[in-house]
Amino acid sequence: MGCFGCWTKTPGKCVIRDDAVNVYPKIAKSDGVMHVSRIKYGGYDTVMKTMLERAIPVQQAFIRILHGETHHVQREVLPKKAVIIAYGEISDEERDVFQRLVARNARNMNFEQYRVIFTSESQLDETVQREVAKWKK
């Protein structure tokens, strides 16, 4: 972790050859993504956060200027519509932090549009099914 091999040794490839190497190319090729995660301290919980941290091979080391800020150049990453389903007992303050997190992610993960949906654990299945149904249309 944090070795930058995917930028400077084997560009575009993670040197840790586990499941992640099957996931980030699929994310890159998709024009829609749905993240479903429990929220912890206003951010993604550990499973989703691990996945997002393992996805940096889809970017180059090199910097570009985007919306007046420095960000990385993306490799072949399609612009995406993202639906983020955040669940758990989420306070107003946590919601605010999470919304700002996703707004930041949008710049680094090539979201052209995104929606954040907050729900409880008991309503989660229903919420996911409803959103997936919208995509199928």
Next chain:
Amino acid sequence: MEKIMVVNGSPRAPKSNSKRYAALFSKYSKNGTSYFNISKTNHLALCGEMEAFSHLLFVFPLYADGIPVTLLHFLKTLEQNPPKNKPTVSVLINCGFLESRQNDVAVDMMRLFCKENGYPFGSVLKIGSGEAILDTPFRVLVARKIRKLAKGIEKKEYQVLKVSMPLSRKMFLRASTVYWTNYGKKNNVTKEQMETMQIEGPGEDEKKTKPF
């Protein structure tokens, strides 16, 4: 004066920039410090150690716009195994991009952790261009801010500080291109190779059409 517990939450703690920032903090802190990395196996030991300290400084990088999962794992363990006397928590965060404000969300996550778990919140130092700044002449700017952070904690006068390379975005872009090109060179990888648009090598179609 009470000693400060310094915890490095970088996933590459032994070889991290955070370690270097922590070392500067220790150099300037009159309180004295005890330094710890977070490893996969020492979470409970760290929770136990915490009992002896009234101030705790977390030093870590920004990862995917938030706190690194290494630190998140530790905070979850700490939530389950809190010390009886909760120390005041300060934060020294660094990110790769130029703008120190890109750290704001991660700092607020730390505030939320503290609020939900009853830890008083102390000071913050947000470093932009943190991957490279220590190896540039701007190092002195960071050292100055870290000293200020240490002084404030010593006096219990808590503050939010920030520092970055005093460069325009365009100049930062150029400087970072040189930095990363040299990084690649050390691995015998050219700038052009680093600029590949391919993820996980050539796509299936390209593989098929490739001549033998």
